[in-house]
Amino acid sequence: MSEIIKTRALVLSKLNYGETSKIVAFYTEDNGKFTGIIKGARSPKSKIGKAADVLNLVEIQYYQKENREIQLVSGVEILNYFPKIKSDLDKLKYASTIIEPLIYLTVEHEVNEKLFRGVIKILELMNDSADDLKVLAIKFLNFFIKELGFELKFDSCSLCGTEINQNEDLAYDFSHGLLCPDCSHNSKGNYFIQKELLKILYCIKHRKSFKYNDSDLIKLIKFFERFLMFQFSEFKGFRTLNMI
Ligand SMILES: [Zn+2]
Structure with a gap:
């Protein structure tokens, strides 16, 4: 049938x-x-x-x-x-940070209407709005990992539970999460994360506006790329973004 x-x-x-x-x-x-x-x-x-x-x-x-x-x-x-995305190399490059995770990291026949609507909304914004493409890509990646069950948490150290001071540079351990300075000394495989980047992630999570510069945004996209590569060994990074 x-x-x-x-x-x-x-x-x-x-x-x-x-x-x-x-x-x-x-x-x-x-x-x-x-x-x-x-x-x-x-x-x-x-x-x-x-x-x-x-x-x-x-x-x-x-x-x-x-x-x-x-x-x-x-x-x-x-x-x-999405004609404007297809005719603009920069838009196409950042649209690939949405398409590639869907290709490589979603499970066949696993329904997620919220993720579907989120994908379409971000593509519409990339096509129609003048919003910064990197900011849109970061918003999507933050939303995507949450939908996959890996929400980023910024309130307390993921090992000892100490409250996080967001005014200092911290470390992110991909197996656990954000670490306080004490725990980061004892843990291997950390990703150093500057306070400016933490602030942006915090603001995105809490839907607040934020200031940024281009290099911070590039570092954050790299952070999400590393995060996805760590969680999914089959993910080899953003191919199109790294190619163009
Ligand atoms: Zn700690």
Whole structure:
């Protein structure tokens, strides 16, 4: 038995298959990440083949069969193709810090509507607003790790529980969390984190406005990259960001 499903989806990647088909990875609102095949998608006449392009927000229709690894997609309609992101290398670079974690770090068929809506909201802001792209990427990464169950905590030392003084440089241990100066001396594998960066993370968490400079933002993106690489050995870093 197969069931017809309609859902919003973000196109994560695509691959030519056989003579005329495409294999496409979607991140969907109602069924998480999954892979589908669009038959005849590479024919010039195929509207759904064109619609299933990477970074498009689409509405798809597919036949869901439980024990089939690749689902048959029969309809794809574009809802937003984020044209300004696609025509601007800088926007594209930071949009990849959203797409790549979805590709490599989400679990197939694990539904998270909040994460889906958050992804779309950040892509809309990257496309339409003049907000700083690095700030948007950091906001997303902070939200993403929280949705994966790794919320950053800044109130007390993760080892001894001492209240954290946010006016000093501290260390972050990826297995435990933020460390007070005493504990950081005894712990290996720390990531040194300056007070300016802590303040930004604290403000993002508490939705307060903050001052920043470009180099602080780059350091924070690196912090999240290291964090994800530590938690998920299969994650090798932000490929596109490090390439361009
Ligand atoms: Zn401590």
